[in-house]
Amino acid sequence: MSGARQPVLEARIESFRFDGSRHPILHGSHLQLEPGTLNVIVGASGSGKSTLGAVLAGMLPRPGLDLLHGQLRLDGQQIDHRDGQGPRIDLAVWARHVALLPQEVGQYLSGIRETVAEELAFGLENIGVARAQMRTRVRSVARQFGIEPLLERAPERLSGGQQRLVALAALSIGEPQVLVLDEPLAGLDALAAERVRQVILELRTQGRAVVVLSRLPDALTGQADASFRLQDGTLWPVTVWPASVPPAITEWPAIEDPATLLAFDHVSAGYPQQSAAVLEDFSLRLVAGECLGLAGANGSGKSTVLKTAAGLLPPRGGTVESCEDIGLLLQNPADQLFERTVRREVSFGLPRGSLHRQRVERVLDELGLSELAETHPYELPVSARRLLALATVLVREPRVLLLDEPTEALDEHGLERLHRVIERRLAAGGAVLFSSHDESFMRRTAHRVVRLAAAPGRSVTRQQFGDL
Known part of the structure; x- marks a missing residue:
């Protein structure tokens, strides 16, 4: 990443521990997000990727429960966490700057809107966007994500991959400075995955800071401005990813005269x-x-x-x-x-x-x-x-x-x-x-x-x- 620009979001995590846990799930990690950059974080299942994403989005720590030692700096404002003490983050305000798409997209969709168009407009309504402007932005984002044919469909009747596209569109429509995307390509067919990849690169071009959390290196890893591996609770910079070896084809035994x-x-x-x-x-x-x-x-x-x-x-x-x-x-x-x-x-x-x-x-x-x-x-x-x-x-x-x-x-x-x-x-x-x-x-x-x-x-x- 270029060092010439001021980070829009910076996180120094000395340690993070969930309530009731003896050991921290995150520790000794520093992440600096500049405008117009793509940052890919790869880690095995259970490594803490989703936890890190929730910390960046201000959803963790839960006040009075989890313990975070460290600092978050968002758009020049610093929040210090020590011994479970820290200011209560106003999630509504924070979400205008940092938006998180969780791995289970059902957690992001409202569940109360009858159509995809209404789902996309939901966040704009909450911040008082004028109706004419709202319609324009809904159509523009739907075109960008290739979901125009879905606008009058009920969100709960969509396939899992279609719901992920709708959730990502709803996330980006509010134009947050930072987008944290947990497994954004999961469950997508090849065409939809390529469309999402292009949209992510376009968001970077527009000056957004994008964080992609992934269990494995994927098509976005090679185009990232910064790549990290999350291992044993710590972020490690990665410059070159080892080449993946395709798994061997399995020869299943045949059954004679199968029923x-x-x-x-x-x-x-x-x-x-x-x-x-x-x-x-x-x-x-x-x-x-x-x-x-x-x-x-x-x-x-x-x-x-x-x-x-x-x-x-x-x-x-x-x-x-x-x-x-x-x-x-x-x-x-x-x-x-x-x-x-x-x-x-x-x-x-x-x-x-x-x-x-x-x-x-x-x-x-x-x-x-x-x-x-x-x-x-x-x-x-x-x-x-x-x-x-x-x-x-x-x-x-x-x-x-x-x-x-x-x-x-x-x-x-x-x-x-x-x-x-x-x-x-x-x-x-x-x-x-x-x-x-x-x-x-x-x-x-x-x-x-x-x-x-x-x-x-x-x-x-x-x-x-x-x-x-």
Whole structure:
């Protein structure tokens, strides 16, 4: 970064510790953000990236709870934190300067607006922008992010990737000086990811300071003005990232004369409050021992296929035949978690007895959650919450495993655990159907891929794994 400009935001974090924790999650870190710069911070799941983002956004520390030793300097104003003492930050004022897009975008969207256009206007209404100017800015930002066709859609009816685009547009419309983006490319198809990347570079050109938090180096890393690795709670500058090695292709053992476990026959399907079908004339067959991937643009119907397979959406036409033992991991882990501890979450609904108890402990160990068994699910990082949601499905030992964007938020260790889960399911004579935008994981894991066309449900192309 150039040293000629005055930083718009500077953070010196001697240590940060959550309430009730013995050890700091962040320490010995200094971050200086200049206008018109892109700053990429890479760290493994649970390394503290989201915590750092919340500190920069003024959301942490929570007054009277967490302990922060250090200073924040925003636009010339310095805030000192010592021994849990520090001025209470006015989040409404702070957010006009520093905006945070959390990893789970559902936490950012208001949940009370009926259309995407109203969602984009929500923040402008709160700061008293005139209605005519508001309409102009909404249209401009929608065009910039390529979401004009979504403006009259209900936010809760969008795909996960579409919701991320809307949330990022809503974040930028207020024109904050600093944007902190936690995994901004997660869950996006290739076209949407490239659009977001270009928008981020454009925001930098406009003089914004952009911070991207990522679990792995990605397309933005090579274009950053400053790059850091967050490791053991400390930020370390990085000048050259090591070249990534693509994972080896897995050769799954074949099953002789496999049984059909799931079959779609000319199925049309959609949602109750939508007249148009998302899927039309869709056919698919999944057999024992097979791992099948679903690919396609955001909104093309991948989640609809999985929900229809699980029986959550009855088909409007055609037939769906499946075995009785089906388990579904939803795209948003929050939709599956409601208990007070990790162990209670995985145990929920299981009959009492030693065999079931052993199954719970085995699944916790398989997913690396044993040491977190007494932790509240919402105290876990997003990656661990995704693995926990997966554990609640695996503990029931479904024969067919349905996974909606299972790689989101997972680092190398989480991806390896997920791969072993699939391996065990196939070895036991089960089958796996998953959706993903992660082409690397798809290439490594799937026997074949069904690609849904950009026009939802109109057509599909089927590719053998080697054709990807």
